[in-house]
Amino acid sequence: MHHKIRHLLLIVAMIVALVVLIAISEQGGLLVDAAIVNQLPYGNGGNPWPIADGVRIEAENFDDGGEGVAYHDTTTGNSCGYIAYRDTDVDIQVIVPGDGGGYSIAYIEPGEWLEYTVQVAVEGMYSISVSVGTPTQPDNPAVLYIKLDDIPLCTLSFADTGGWHNWETYTCTERFWWLATPGLEDVLRIEVAEGSGSFNINWVEFSGPKTYYLPLVLMEND
Ligand SMILES: [Ca+2]
Numbered sequence: 001m002h003h004k005i006r007h008l009l010l011i012v013a014m015i016v017a018l019v020v021l022i023a024i025s026e027q028g029g030l031l032v033d034a035a036i037v038n039q040l041p042y043g044n045g046g047n048p049w050p051i052a053d054g055v056r057i058e059a060e061n062f063d064d065g066g067e068g069v070a071y072h073d074t075t076t077g078n079s080c081g082y083i084a085y086r087d088t089d090v091d092i093q094v095i096v097p098g099d100g101g102g103y104s105i106a107y108i109e110p111g112e113w114l115e116y117t118v119q120v121a122v123e124g125m126y127s128i129s130v131s132v133g134t135p136t137q138p139d140n141p142a143v144l145y146i147k148l149d150d151i152p153l154c155t156l157s158f159a160d161t162g163g164w165h166n167w168e169t170y171t172c173t174e175r176f177w178w179l180a181t182p183g184l185e186d187v188l189r190i191e192v193a194e195g196s197g198s199f200n201i202n203w204v205e206f207s208g209p210k211t212y213y214l215p216l217v218l219m220e221n222d
C-alpha cells in the first residue's frame with residue numbers, strides 16, 4: 001500500500017515536472033510573435049541581456065522601440081525636466097554620487113511598464129531582485145509586476161525605503177527555472193500595477209542558478 005502511494009507521488013512529481021518544462025518551451029514559442037520585431041535590446045552592445053548569476057540590468061537600459069513597444073510612459077518627454085542618458089518619454093533621473101550614482105526611473109505612474117530583451121545564458125533556477133526607492137506611503141504601497149513574455153512571474157510590494165533615493169533590494173519569493181534555448185530571446189517586463197503608489201527603480205538583477213531538487217527516482221515496475 002505504502003509502496004503504491006510512493007509510486008503515485010513519484011508519477012505526480014514527474015507529470016508536474018513535464019508540464020513545467022512544456023510550459024517553459026511554449027514561452028519560447030511566443031518569440032516568433034511579429035509584435036516584437038521592432039523591439040531591440042539596448043545597452044549591451046545590441047545583444048540581449050544574459051540571464052546568469054549576478055547580471056544586473058539597469059532600469060534605464062530598457063529596450064529600444066519606443067512608446068507602446070518597448071515601454072509605456074504616461075507623460076511626453078522626461079518629467080524630470082531635463083534629458084538624462086536617453087531621449088525618450090521615459091522619466092530617467094540622475095542619481096547623484098552620494099546616493100549611489102547612475103540613473104533611475106522616476107515619476108513612475110500606475111500602468112507604466114518597461115521591457116528588456118533577455119536570453120538564458122546558464123540554464124537553472126533563478127530569483128529576480130529589484131532596487132527601488134520610495135518614501136513613506138503606508139496607505140498606498142508601490143506594487144510592481146514582473147513578467148516574462150506577458151506571463152506573470154511575481155508581484156513585489158513596498159511602502160517605505162526611507163526616501164526616493166534610499167535604495168532597497170526586494171526579491172521575488174518565487175524561483176524560476178530558466179531553460180536555455182539557443183537563439184531564442186525572451187522579453188522581461190516590469191509593470192506598475194493600477195493604483196500603485198509611486199517609487200523610483202534603479203535596477204533588476206538575477207541570482208542563481210540555485211541547486212534544484214526534484215524527487216525523481218527511477219523505480220522498477222513490480
Ligand atoms: Ca515621460
Ligand SMILES: [Ca+2]
Nearest residue numbers: 073091107108
Ligand atoms: Ca512616467
Ligand SMILES: [Ca+2]
Nearest residue numbers: 058059103202
Ligand atoms: Ca540604474
